Amino acid sequence: MGKIYCKDMSYLIFMLLLLSSLGCQKIDYEAIAKGITKEAKANLTEKLTTSIAAGGTVQAIPFCKQNAGPFTNALGMKNDVLLRRISDKPRNPLNVVSDEERRIFLEIGANQSKEGEYPTKTVVKKDFVTVYIPIPTAGLCLQCHGEPNLDIKKDTLMVLQKEYPGDLARGYRVGSLRGLFSVRFAK
Structure with a gap:
């Protein structure tokens, strides 16, 4: 009877360890967030490039104003996350950073690598995990986010002033940190 008891106890311990390990799988929030934001960047860049090709930067501004927010929201809902684009110098006031996000930004x-890359940041709270993915300024971005009258043409500047009267999203150079994707996961 002692041998059976040991076998049963060993089996029970094995099963408990197996079951507890299944419940403790760690979620790689950063990898998931990078996948979501990669899709967002690729899709927004493709749509913006198509719009610029069809009618120039002037035509792309209203397109971007009408579509960037809804696309970002829809992609977040599709992936069961709250997906936002935030900046310390927003064009759209809905994208302004909070005080905590400003510190993270x-x-x-401040931690750009020698290769010009910015780190990601993961913040864990009681009910959610937020991953911040950097949005560096690309060459294409300068047409609307560069220096006025140098990178941004006068007609483009006029449309920007009309569409975004409180616009702060100018004066960037290639490689400068223009914003962050905020990807919030519910726990």
Whole structure:
């Protein structure tokens, strides 16, 4: 009877360890967030490039104003996350950083690597996990986010002033940190 008891106990311990390990699988939030934001960047860039090719930067501004927010929201819902684009110098006031996000933005911006890359940041709270993915300025971005009258043409500047009267999203150079994707996962 002692041998059976040991076998049963060993089996029970094995099963408990197996079951507990299944419940403790760690979710790689950063990898998931990078996948979501990669899709967002690729899709927004493709749509913006198509719009610029069809009617120039002037035509792309209203397109971007009408579509960037809804696309970002839809992609977030599709992936069961809250997906936002945020900046310390937003064009759209809905994209302004909170005080906590400003600290994170400054931290990420201050840690650019020698290769010009910015780190990601993961913040874990009681009910959610937020991953911040940097949005560096690309050459294409300068047409609307560069220096006025240098990178941004006068007709483009006029449309920007009309569409975004409180616009702060100018004066960037290639490689500068323009914003962050905020990807929030519910726990």
